Amino acid sequence: MIVRDVDNIIGTEREVHSEGWVSRRLLLKSDRMGFSFHETIIPAGAELHMWYKNHLEAVYCVAGNGSIEDLATGEVHEIHDGVIYALDQHDRHILRGGTEDMRLICAFNPPVTGRETHDADGAYELVEDD
Structure with missing residues (x-):
């Protein structure tokens, strides 16, 4: 069983800061769950161009607001808690x-x-693990 408290991740190597976001990596490949699981903070007013060409990602908003624009269709979807x-x-x-x-x-x-860090396309490279 793996039990982690996000408060114990803050300030460690599992808290990754980049321009426009902070990611707290709760589960990583080394945990052998078949997926990784993160808490990510996007500051109000940030704008991040991304393309996870090597990964699939699911994202659930638990606080704040913003939007995501699908660059293939131009559709913009509002994001908020839930x-x-x-x-x-x-x-x-x-x-x-958004505003928060x-x-x-x-x-x-x-x-x-x-x-991993974002490359020029806004993607994570595939990193071969030990």
Whole structure:
């Protein structure tokens, strides 16, 4: 059984800061669950161009607000507490913070190792783990 408290992740190597977001990696590939699980904070007003071409991601908003724009269709979907979106087609998108910081719960498949950073496309590279 794995039990982790996000408060114990803050300030450790499992808390990853990047321009426009903070990700707290609760479960990683090394936990052998078949997915990784993160709490991500998107600040109000942020604009992130992303494309997870190597991963599928599901994201559930538990606080705050913002929007996601599907770059293939131009559709914009509002995000707020209780909304989930799934990037099931490796969708290119723009994630925008709204008037409040968004707190998002995210699952990635394949799982991330914790060492990934966004590349020029806004994607995580596939990292071969030990």
